Amino acid sequence: xxxxxxxxxxxxISFEPKYGWAIAKRIQQISGExxxxxxGSLYPALHRLEQxxxxxxxxxxxxxxxxxxxxx
Amino acid sequence: MQWLRxxxxxxxxxxxxxRRNEQLNDEIRFHLExxxxxxxxxxxxxxxxxxxxxxxxxxxxxxxxxxxxxxGLVWLEQIGQDLRYGFRGLRKSPLFTVVAVLTLAFGIGANxxxxxxxxxxxxxxxxxxxxxxxxxxxxxxxxxxxxxxxxDISYPMYRDFRDGNQVFSGMFCRYPTSVSxxxxxxxxxxxxxxxxxxxxxxxxxxxxxxxTLTPEDDRVPGGHPVAMLSYSFWQSRFSSDQSIxxxxxxxxxxxxxxxxxxxxxxxxxELGYKSKVFISMMMQAQMTPRSxxxxxxxxxxxxxxxxxxxxxxxxxAKASLQTLMHNIxxxxxxxxxxxxxxxxxxxxxxxxxxxxxxxxxxxxxxxxQMQTPLWALVALSGAVLLLACANLASLLLARxxxxxxxxxxxxxxxxxxxxxxxxxxxxSLLLSVIGTAVGLGLAFLADRVLLATYFSxxxxxxxxxxxxxxxxxxxxxxxxxLLTALVFxxxxxxxxxxxxxxxxxxxxxxxxxxxxxxxxxxLLVSGQMALALLLLIxxxxxxxxxxxxxxxGPGFSTEHLMAFRVDPSLNGYTDxxxxxxxxxxxxxxxxLPGVSSVGLSTMPILQGYGWSNPVIAEGYSAxxxxxxxxxxxxxxxxxxxxxxxxxVAGRDFTVLDNRPVALINETFVRKYFAxxxxxxxxxxxxxDRTATADTLNLEVVGVVKDLKFKNxxxxxxxxxxxxxxxxxxxxxxxxxxRTRLEPRQVMQTVREQVRRLDPNIPVxxxxxxxxxxxxxxxxxxLVATLSAVFGALATALAVIGLYGVMAYSVARRKREIGxxxxxxxxxxxxxxxxxxxxxxxxxxxxxxxxxxxxxLSSLIRSQLYGLQPxxxxxxxxxxxxxxxxxxxxxFIPSWRAxxxxxxxxxxxx
Numbered sequence: 001x002x003x004x005x006x007x008x009x010x011x012x013i014s015f016e017p018k019y020g021w022a023i024a025k026r027i028q029q030i031s032g033e034x035x036x037x038x039x040g041s042l043y044p045a046l047h048r049l050e051q052x053x054x055x056x057x058x059x060x061x062x063x064x065x066x067x068x069x070x071x072x
Numbered sequence: 073m074q075w076l077r078x079x080x081x082x083x084x085x086x087x088x089x090x091r092r093n094e095q096l097n098d099e100i101r102f103h104l105e106x107x108x109x110x111x112x113x114x115x116x117x118x119x120x121x122x123x124x125x126x127x128x129x130x131x132x133x134x135x136x137x138x139x140x141x142x143x144g145l146v147w148l149e150q151i152g153q154d155l156r157y158g159f160r161g162l163r164k165s166p167l168f169t170v171v172a173v174l175t176l177a178f179g180i181g182a183n184x185x186x187x188x189x190x191x192x193x194x195x196x197x198x199x200x201x202x203x204x205x206x207x208x209x210x211x212x213x214x215x216x217x218x219x220x221x222x223x224d225i226s227y228p229m230y231r232d233f234r235d236g237n238q239v240f241s242g243m244f245c246r247y248p249t250s251v252s253x254x255x256x257x258x259x260x261x262x263x264x265x266x267x268x269x270x271x272x273x274x275x276x277x278x279x280x281x282x283x284t285l286t287p288e289d290d291r292v293p294g295g296h297p298v299a300m301l302s303y304s305f306w307q308s309r310f311s312s313d314q315s316i317x318x319x320x321x322x323x324x325x326x327x328x329x330x331x332x333x334x335x336x337x338x339x340x341x342e343l344g345y346k347s348k349v350f351i352s353m354m355m356q357a358q359m360t361p362r363s364x365x366x367x368x369x370x371x372x373x374x375x376x377x378x379x380x381x382x383x384x385x386x387x388x389a390k391a392s393l394q395t396l397m398h399n400i401x402x403x404x405x406x407x408x409x410x411x412x413x414x415x416x417x418x419x420x421x422x423x424x425x426x427x428x429x430x431x432x433x434x435x436x437x438x439x440x441q442m443q444t445p446l447w448a449l450v451a452l453s454g455a456v457l458l459l460a461c462a463n464l465a466s467l468l469l470a471r472x473x474x475x476x477x478x479x480x481x482x483x484x485x486x487x488x489x490x491x492x493x494x495x496x497x498x499x500s501l502l503l504s505v506i507g508t509a510v511g512l513g514l515a516f517l518a519d520r521v522l523l524a525t526y527f528s529x530x531x532x533x534x535x536x537x538x539x540x541x542x543x544x545x546x547x548x549x550x551x552x553x554l555l556t557a558l559v560f561x562x563x564x565x566x567x568x569x570x571x572x573x574x575x576x577x578x579x580x581x582x583x584x585x586x587x588x589x590x591x592x593x594x595l596l597v598s599g600q601m602a603l604a605l606l607l608l609i610x611x612x613x614x615x616x617x618x619x620x621x622x623x624x625g626p627g628f629s630t631e632h633l634m635a636f637r638v639d640p641s642l643n644g645y646t647d648x649x650x651x652x653x654x655x656x657x658x659x660x661x662x663x664l665p666g667v668s669s670v671g672l673s674t675m676p677i678l679q680g681y682g683w684s685n686p687v688i689a690e691g692y693s694a695x696x697x698x699x700x701x702x703x704x705x706x707x708x709x710x711x712x713x714x715x716x717x718x719x720v721a722g723r724d725f726t727v728l729d730n731r732p733v734a735l736i737n738e739t740f741v742r743k744y745f746a747x748x749x750x751x752x753x754x755x756x757x758x759x760d761r762t763a764t765a766d767t768l769n770l771e772v773v774g775v776v777k778d779l780k781f782k783n784x785x786x787x788x789x790x791x792x793x794x795x796x797x798x799x800x801x802x803x804x805x806x807x808x809x810r811t812r813l814e815p816r817q818v819m820q821t822v823r824e825q826v827r828r829l830d831p832n833i834p835v836x837x838x839x840x841x842x843x844x845x846x847x848x849x850x851x852x853x854l855v856a857t858l859s860a861v862f863g864a865l866a867t868a869l870a871v872i873g874l875y876g877v878m879a880y881s882v883a884r885r886k887r888e889i890g891x892x893x894x895x896x897x898x899x900x901x902x903x904x905x906x907x908x909x910x911x912x913x914x915x916x917x918x919x920x921x922x923x924x925x926x927x928l929s930s931l932i933r934s935q936l937y938g939l940q941p942x943x944x945x946x947x948x949x950x951x952x953x954x955x956x957x958x959x960x961x962x963f964i965p966s967w968r969a970x971x972x973x974x975x976x977x978x979x980x981x
Contacts, residue, residue: 038129040100040132041135043139044138
């Protein structure tokens with residue numbers, strides 16, 4: 001389950017950097033059930049991926065939220 | 073590099089925690105706002121939209137926390153929090169903190185002090201390149217000729233090994249000896265080491281000035297008058313003067329050129345023997361006058377070391393060297409002595425084996441002598457630490473009970489059990505850290521005092537043992553610290569974390585948890601009593617050993633008796649001049665007003681020396697293989713008068729004795745002349761080197777009463793004495809003086825007398841026999857003193873522990889006691905009720921401790937003198953002392969229990 005979410009996140013941001021909310025929306029479009037229960041569980045996953053590998057966060061102003069992007 | 077990036081991220085997160093928190097909150101808020109906007113756009117009312125958005129998102133707080141978990145290093149942050157709590161907790165109860173820290177400091181201090189000694193005596197490696205490759209080469213089996221030590225071999229054998237082996241990348245040999253060294257206007261006797269030319273290259277020790285000795289300095293016997301100084305000697309005697317290299321010094325009357333100074337910290341390969349000068353082995357005949365040993369196969373005197381080639385281990389090397397050994401033995405069996413062997417003995421001789429001992433620590437008689445005592449001390453100090461830990465665990469258990477409610481509140485508002493355990497362990501660790509810091513200071517002081525008392529002032533500087541802790545000692549202290557924190561902290565911590573929240577918060581007495589912990593504390597107290605008894609028994613065994621040795625004495629009165637040694641042969645004296653010197657010095661000393669009698673002996677008494685030589689006796693045939701080697705000595709007339717040892721039969725030597733004569737002791741008579749009158753019978757010395765003169769040429773003229781010779785411990789061996797002026801091989805003499813005045817008052821005049829005869833002859837070891845006996849007992853004294861200190865410490869800890877538990881138990885049972893008193897219990901009943909527990913607790917502990925001591929004390933059997941390891945008096949007295957202390961400690965809370973006022977106690981709760 002967690003692995004699926006990680007993969008979906010990576011797939012979503014592999015084309016272009018996206019905001020957290022945008023990622024959530026996109027994942028919901030691709031596969032409804034993964035984020036069906038809790039949209040918020042995206043955030044622990046995002047931060048875990050940032051620590052582990054692969055992605056880099058960028059903070060964009062103003063008030064647009066955090067941008068996630070792939071470094072690969 | 074991945075991990076580096078991660079670490080960086082984690083650290084950045086740790087330090088910018090506030091900012092990241094804000095960002096995360098913003099992020100989530102932004103997300104929710106977007107969702108709300110979308111929901112409104114889809115036609116929901118604003119409150120409905122917000123509600124739906126949050127529902128879709130999930131539990132914001134918990135997700136927030138979950139995200140923060142992924143940032144890593146949360147544990148570090150929490151440890152920081154725990155540390156802060158811990159500090160606060162300790163500051164709030166200063167008395168507890170002080171007691172705990174002191175208890176720990178004593179426990180850890182004692183262990184660090186002993187470990188520091190053990191580390192340097194037993195574990196220190198030589199300061200050379202790859203010490204682990206060094207091995208000591210020794211011979212095992214039937215040895216012929218004289219041997220200076222079990223691990224020594226002859227120089228020719230060393231040479232054969234050196235030239236024939238295929239397993240060593242290099243070999244060297246060495247021999248320690250005293251030389252007389254003159255520079256400027258001062259001549260002194262210093263510790264020197266005769267070394268082969270390969271010594272420095274094979275060890276990999278370099279020179280800080282000049283050059284080292286090389287194989288080039290090891291070619292022609294007598295042809296290499298060059299010397300190297302040790303770094304510390306260069307510092308102390310020559311003030312680190314660089315220009316000393318190339319200058320001339322006089323050693324044993326020969327002119328030597330100083331060629332270099334060895335690297336700092338290197339004082340030879342023997343612990344406890346600090347070489348000050350290194351001299352080529354080829355100068356042996358000049359350095360140890362009257363014996364030419366380089367070609368003698370019958371004299372084992374050098375210690376030989378080899379450096380194993382890379383990839384060769386000890387068993388391989390041994391197997392390879394064994395073949396070589398056999399070839400050497402085939403040659404040696406042609407020597408005079410083995411020629412006389414029976415066929416059986418010759419076969420045994422050819423089976424002699426080579427032994428390789430690990431040489432990474434060099435070789436040391438001191439280490440062998442101190443090994444068992446030091447291990448015993450390590451065990452004792454370990455027991456003290458265990459006791460300290462038990463006390464602390466007990467203290468913490470008591471503390472845990474008073475903090476039950478605090479912990480219950482923590483648990484109730486959501487602290488995890490693991491977190492509680494961690495918090496409490498952190499507190500223990502804090503205590504441990506502070507205790508260790510104080511303990512290290514104590515250890516340093518203790519070691520300084522110990523070293524100062526153990527090594528007399530004149531030899532202390534020669535000793536490579538320092539009280540300053542090195543890296544290994546610090547690591548040891550750190551390890552002990554962590555371990556103790558875990559040992560004493562874990563049980564109370566786990567106990568606290570298991571508190572039942574609801575009953576604890578409701579019930580004000582909190583008896584459920586408390587009861588279990590009191591039981592645990594009682595168990596600890598019994599354990600402490602057991603350990604304390606073990607230590608007390610150990611201490612009194614060692615103390616009584618020391619007292620027994622002191623009481624046993626050497627077999628003569630030591631009052632007003634002093635001794636010193638001189639060795640004129642080191643100043644180039646010939647045999648005749650030496651004898652003349654001794655005669656004149658004897659007369660001069662005898663003429664001194666404060667001196668009543670003077671006697672001479674080659675072997676200094678009670679310094680561990682002994683010249684053992686096979687002896688044959690008229691009408692006595694030894695069983696084969698049962699060869700006896702009596703202790704022999706060259707002496708002057710009146711030696712025994714001076715010592716106050718009576719001649720029980722026959723007569724003393726006189727200066728007029730010019731036929732070969734001998735004196736023997738009572739043990740000798742029992743062994744060789746059982747039931748016969750020995751006076752007028754004959755004995756003969758078997759000369760190992762030539763294996764001739766097996767003739768009974770020495771007439772026994774007298775029998776002397778037994779006296780201790782090598783040391784106070786050993787039973788008196790058969791002894792034989794010969795007039796010194798009839799022998800040619802002796803070099804040095806110990807003069808014994810019985811004085812009318814206090815020996816201290818005579819010492820200066822004695823020095824002056826020697827100086828008047830020859831100002832260049834140093835007087836060595838001038839001291840009273842009492843001082844000499846004190847020195848010979850220093851290890852025993854060290855062990856006895858330390859074990860007494862440990863025993864006292866252990867008793868104190870155990871008694872404090874007992875008191876603590878009983879006081880606590882009485883305080884907890886105050887209400888119960890109040891009720892009992894209210895119902896008519898007498899003071900006596902209350903007192904007995906509490907004391908009963910004291911008796912049971914300490915009784916159980918004493919029983920276990922006695923059994924432990926019974927099982928363990930035989931390990932120190934070899935260290936004891938004059939009593940058995942299971943000596944009942946020792947056991948009983950230690951138990952009585954401890955029981956009395958325990959009862960005294962238990963009486964205070966018991967008495968307090970009788971003072972409980974029922975009204976007060978019942979209202980109190």
